[in-house]
Amino acid sequence: MPESNERREQRLAKLMLLRQLGLDPYPARVSYSHTCAQALAAFEASPEENQPVQVVGRLMAIRDMGKSTFCHIADGTGRLQIYLRQNDLGEEGYTLFHKAMDVGDFIQVEGHLFRTRTGEITVHAVAWRPLAKALLPLPDKWHGLRDVETRYRQRYLDLLSNPEVREIFIRRARLITAIRRFFDAQGFLEVETPILQPLYGGAAARPFTTYHNALDRTLYLRISDELYLKRLIIGGFDRVYEIGHDFRNEGISTRHNPEFTVLEAYQAYADYHDVMRLVERLYETISQEVMGGLTITYQGNTIDLTPPWRRITMRDAILEHSGIDILEYADYASLWAAVQAKGLDLPPQRNWGKLVEKLFEECVEPTLIQPTFILDYPVEISPLAKKKPEDPRLVERFEFFIGAMECGNAFTELNDPLDQRERFVAQGRASQAGDEEAHPMDEDFITAMEHGMPPTGGLGIGIDRLVMLFTDQSSIREVILFPQLRGEE
RNA sequence: GAGCCGUUAGCUCAGUCGGAAGAGCCCCUGCCUUUUAAGCAGGUUGUCGCGCGUUCGAGUCGCGCACGGCUCACCA
Numbered sequence A: 001m002p003e004s005n006e007r008r009e010q011r012l013a014k015l016m017l018l019r020q021l022g023l024d025p026y027p028a029r030v031s032y033s034h035t036c037a038q039a040l041a042a043f044e045a046s047p048e049e050n051q052p053v054q055v056v057g058r059l060m061a062i063r064d065m066g067k068s069t070f071c072h073i074a075d076g077t078g079r080l081q082i083y084l085r086q087n088d089l090g091e092e093g094y095t096l097f098h099k100a101m102d103v104g105d106f107i108q109v110e111g112h113l114f115r116t117r118t119g120e121i122t123v124h125a126v127a128w129r130p131l132a133k134a135l136l137p138l139p140d141k142w143h144g145l146r147d148v149e150t151r152y153r154q155r156y157l158d159l160l161s162n163p164e165v166r167e168i169f170i171r172r173a174r175l176i177t178a179i180r181r182f183f184d185a186q187g188f189l190e191v192e193t194p195i196l197q198p199l200y201g202g203a204a205a206r207p208f209t210t211y212h213n214a215l216d217r218t219l220y221l222r223i224s225d226e227l228y229l230k231r232l233i234i235g236g237f238d239r240v241y242e243i244g245h246d247f248r249n250e251g252i253s254t255r256h257n258p259e260f261t262v263l264e265a266y267q268a269y270a271d272y273h274d275v276m277r278l279v280e281r282l283y284e285t286i287s288q289e290v291m292g293g294l295t296i297t298y299q300g301n302t303i304d305l306t307p308p309w310r311r312i313t314m315r316d317a318i319l320e321h322s323g324i325d326i327l328e329y330a331d332y333a334s335l336w337a338a339v340q341a342k343g344l345d346l347p348p349q350r351n352w353g354k355l356v357e358k359l360f361e362e363c364v365e366p367t368l369i370q371p372t373f374i375l376d377y378p379v380e381i382s383p384l385a386k387k388k389p390e391d392p393r394l395v396e397r398f399e400f401f402i403g404a405m406e407c408g409n410a411f412t413e414l415n416d417p418l419d420q421r422e423r424f425v426a427q428g429r430a431s432q433a434g435d436e437e438a439h440p441m442d443e444d445f446i447t448a449m450e451h452g453m454p455p456t457g458g459l460g461i462g463i464d465r466l467v468m469l470f471t472d473q474s475s476i477r478e479v480i481l482f483p484q485l486r487g488e489e
Numbered sequence B: 001g002a003g004c005c006g007u008u009a010g011c012u013c014a015g016u017c018g019g020a021a022g023a024g025c026c027c028c029u030g031c032c033u034u035u036u037a038a039g040c041a042g043g044u045u046g047u048c049g050c051g052c053g054u055u056c057g058a059g060u061c062g063c064g065c066a067c068g069g070c071u072c073a074c075c076a
Helices: A006-020 A036-045 A085-102 A148-153 A155-161 A163-185 A225-232 A272-291 A312-322 A331-339 A352-363 A417-432 A443-450 A465-471
Strands: A054-062 A067-076 A078-085 A106-115 A121-132 A208-211 A217-221 A239-247 A259-268 A295-298 A301-304 A309-314 A372-378 A391-402 A406-411 A458-464
Touching: A006 A085, A036 A054, A036 A067, A036 A078, A036 A106, A036 A121, A054 A078, A054 A085, A054 A155, A067 A085, A078 A085, A148 A155, A155 A163, A163 A239, A163 A272, A163 A465, A208 A417, A225 A239, A225 A259, A225 A443, A225 A458, A239 A295, A239 A443, A259 A272, A259 A465, A272 A372, A272 A391, A272 A406, A272 A458, A272 A465, A295 A465, A312 A352, A331 A352, A352 A372, A372 A443, A417 A443, A458 A465
Parallel strands: A078 A121, A309 A372
Antiparallel strands: A054 A067, A054 A106, A067 A078, A106 A121, A208 A217, A239 A259, A259 A458, A295 A301, A372 A391, A391 A406, A406 A458
16 A cells, blocks of 8 residues: 655655665665674674675664764664764765665665674774665564554564564474474475365365366365375375465464465374374474473463373263263263253254264363373264274374364374275265265275275374464464455455 | 454554543654764644544544454364
């Protein structure tokens, strides 16, 4: 929005002044001998004065003292003080700086390093030139930018004025790098699978729908990577992983963004117990690398990531917190009656599995502060997981929770194509009954499985929530650079 | 989708009972050649989110809308 205001007019006039004097306010070429951090390091390393340097950066502060001026410039490496003196720059050069330059502008400065009376390493300038004039001012220099909406909509201002925000995204990048390094070291192959899919699947969620003109067909933005990664397992890549975006057409909350980052990993000849150990090692490794230890603080709780983590079945966890044994009430009606008898205020659900899950979310999930694996989920809500050999009502699936937050989901993958078809058919019935999130039948995927799929363990981890955990943030918007907001106007 | 809270200068925020729109920073002018939230003196700033209503009079009260935050619902 090109706002026209007095401040902008003033800066435009300064821009014109530079032009009139033959100084390009937006030169194409830049040169420098040191970054800000390198200049400081160079002086620390050999603190003799008069080392010539050429530095570049954004003007962050100007302290005008008459015939001399102190400034700070900043580049991506840090801040550096500049000392401008009329004697050294000449009256014209010195005056022009004050007439034409503002906080927020980019500048190139030549000079030599020295240490001021107060001990700060500083560039004593002998020449300067503009690198890029800014027409709009930066946010308040010490209150920073507080308005949450502006912080998200104009994240560049947030990053400039709130160093702790910058740190969150640096840590996010380090975490993702550490995750990649971990899987690479374990022999996993990083792959990329389609985001535009003719049929969505791999999760229970409503998709975004789009349209391909040339193909004249509807396509969906993926809601998970799962079915394509399993095709790669079938194709003989025994260990694959993908880090990318999924899209779910659902509500927005402090824990949900419609577009979010997911890690999925699949390992042939493994089951969900192997995957639990993989998850423990993953968190141990990245915490050690990025946080320098295994203890973190999340929302006031001290969390110890040291393996092994607690393992408890969903049945035992619910029994412990509600006194209800879900396997004693193995149909919807009797479980619903038991829930009512306990005086628990739950909304009615579509089936036994969903009621179990709701019961778990209400009674157990808020208590799961320390890392915990919850094992063995109802088959109805897990159409892609292998049944437990000893109890076909349940599947070999776990989710893990840290800081009362669901952090990931995994199972021993279903590799029996006949059972898979039955599960999809059951999902079809749920869809008929009005379940908008039921998994669609995927014949192509079943065909792939009919060619033979090895026993496989699979894992999905929400990366945004992982970053929330390691940066102690309670809102997902604080760890996504440009979170989804309503349109302006 | 529901409830509660918020929206005032470029930024951060006050604004009492409905009675002349404010502060600090920024910005502009002047002084100041080792300052660092530099300092001193002076000055400028506004669709009080938008619309309608009540009233002699609305930043303030009422209704509607927009956007944001939190909680809930939704969400493996």
